[in-house]
Amino acid sequence: MSIKWRVSLISIGTIAGITLLFTMFIYFSLSKWMMEQQDHSALTSALHIALAYPGNIEQGSHNSNEKSQSWLSQFDTKNQTFYIIGLDGKTVASLGNTFGVLPHSLALTRTQKGALAHVNVRGHAFVRIILPSHAESGKTVAWVISYASTDVVQAYIAALVRVLIFGSLLALVLAGLSGYVMSFVALRPITDIIRRMRHMDAFSIKGRLPHDSGRDEIAELSKTFNEMLDRIRKTIEKQNEFIADASHEFRSPLTVIEGYINLLDRWGKDDPAVTERSIGAIKKEAARLRRLTNGLLQLASLANVQLESMPxxxxxxxxxxxxxxxxxxxxxxxxxxxxxxxxxxxxxxxxxxxxxxxxxxxxxxxxxxxxxxxxxxxxxxxxxxxxxxxxxxxxxxxxxxxxxxxxxxxxxxxxxxxxxxxxxxxxxxxxxxxxxxxxxxxxxxxxxxxxxxxxxx
Incomplete structure (x- = not known):
């Protein structure tokens, strides 16, 4: 996989992780805040009704229901339904009927241990609140059952989820595209370096990579590579000089040996003086060759010698x-x-x-x-x-x-x-x-x- 694709995938993965954490934070924090605001508003309205009921209703009077409806209307809230249940189980008063008749009974007040609960009734979500209404003596005179619809809040949360998902996907696409474009722009000098390196002469090493006076990694890479080419060029030149010098040193004694051998072969075999002189010269040149070979072998062996600490x-x-x-x-x-x-x-x-x-x-x-x-x-x-x-x-x-x-x-x-x-x-x-x-x-x-x-x- 090329670096450009790796950078793109890394960008996508990084943005995906950040986006996921950010989306979860937004979703949970906003949804919790909205539900808490909804619960607080519904609880406040139900509490006001429970506190106001004993002062506005004369228990046992024949017109108590009318009084209930007259003062209860001031607490009318959109998407919220109230029921006041007497101790005899009868509905003393009610307010709001947007969602029709909702469950309310004296038995419901006895079975519910908590004052606030989230329930679903006929496909609608509600915050149900059950509170007792106390007289000045502290005696319970009635029960207030409140249903506050959370459909709007749930719709807002659902819309928020859709927006967050769409935004996250869009961010991932943009991250991938931007990562690919940025990597293409950032790595273009490296691509040019690779192209130039492929067209370099492996033997003469005459080409050099262009580099400016900047201090970024690309300029440093070009500068370091050119320095390496200079060292390689010097090494090759020394190697060529070494081969030429070694060939010259070997050629001189070999030429002498070959000359004396030809001399012996032509007419020196019958001349003891020529034979003796030729053998002496051949032995001398062979000794020179041996010394030269030993010197070269020693130079080669020094490159791999293992040093031991021996004072x-x-x-x-x-x-x-x-x-x-x-x-x-x-x-x-x-x-x-x-x-x-x-x-x-x-x-x-x-x-x-x-x-x-x-x-x-x-x-x-x-x-x-x-x-x-x-x-x-x-x-x-x-x-x-x-x-x-x-x-x-x-x-x-x-x-x-x-x-x-x-x-x-x-x-x-x-x-x-x-x-x-x-x-x-x-x-x-x-x-x-x-x-x-x-x-x-x-x-x-x-x-x-x-x-x-x-x-x-």
Whole structure:
């Protein structure tokens, strides 16, 4: 179901619930008020007659009925009938006969426990009131039976019900139409966004969604979607660059291997010198391919690595790496550290690899006798490691690209061709696993300093 229909149904359901509650409130409150007003009016008239009867009738006189009719006429009310019943059961007086003779007897006064009741007589609704008429001595001298018709009130209530039902249905129809129209107008920008998205190029992602400077949800959606497209575009560009660089790196050793194999196949099989030289070159290029493949596999595996909280002594791990590089490369590498242990939550193998990458980079950039130093300390709840060399330095234009995969520059990286430009990229991925940060400061002809910060988790 589309959002427009859902909004319409929600509008109808909401208005239906509100209308039902409002209709019930109007019906019950008005009907109760009208019936109460009718009951009060009928009760007041009957009470006046019951109070006035003893003073206007001389009991036992021969003209009592005439007196009754003369004073009783002032209480004549439309749609209301009165009967005055004597204690002997005879009708002393009556007033009003719109509905014909209605039930009235002395026995009726004895069987009714309440003074007011709603009754139906010959298809008409009445409020029946039975009240005693007392003399000044407090003695009951007669009974007043009053019938007040409620047909008009019931007709008003019935008309009210019809109006409320019709109004409720009309409100529901208008709510549905207005909900559909409002949802159509409100969702029209989203429909336009969907249309534009369907016509976008899935590969180049050149299109962008229009958005104004407003702060509504539609403008925010368009802005966020465009930002996502920019990130996807950059990712695709980096992926294409990675594929091109990886293909280039693989093509060079494969071309060398293929060339030496063809050389052996043509005439080198009978020449021991050519065979030996070819086998050596093939072994060297195969080793390069192995190192390149291992680097790529490691970059891929870092995306899914599961970190374990295993604190290690950074001073001990880094000291081992410094000692290894000092012995292997015959370099004097200074190691500055606190006297106490420097603990970090970085796994020891990751710390070992990051340190080795930066030291290897420093060795490549320096000549024998040039200074290389490693310093560690605890700063702001984390580990700070600085690897600094006094080598050739890096041009400022290359600094933003140092951690890109396969990035190599003769001026910025190494004079040799053994590297693939993956070391610093791997170091950045490892440090990123621990929400760490790498900063580099370099000046051409002065040296380079890499600082690594590993926060405590």
């Amino acid at each position: 290690c002594d950074a001073k001990r791990v880094i000291e081992e790496v410094v000692l290894q590089f000092s012995e292997v490369f015959q370099r004097n590498i200074a190691f500055e550290h606190p006297d106490e242990a420097v603990m970090t939550e970085m796994q020891s193998e990751h710390l070992h690899q990051v340190t080795a990458i930066f030291l290897q980079n420093a060795v490549k950039h320096t000549l024998e006798g040039q200074e290389i130093a490693v310093r560690i300390s605890r700063r702001k709840g984390g580990l700070l490691m600085i690897v600094e060399d006094k080598g050739e330095g890096i041009d400022q234009e290359h600094l933003p690209h140092l951690f890109d995969r396969f990035y190599r520059s003769d001026r910025a990286r190494s004079r040799s061709t053994e590297g693939f430009g993956l070391g610093l990229a791997i170091a950045k991925e490892i440090v990123g696993l621990y929400q760490g940060e790498i900063r580099v400061v370099s000046e051409k002809g002065v040296g380079t300093a890499f600082s690594v910060t590993i926060p405590d988790r």
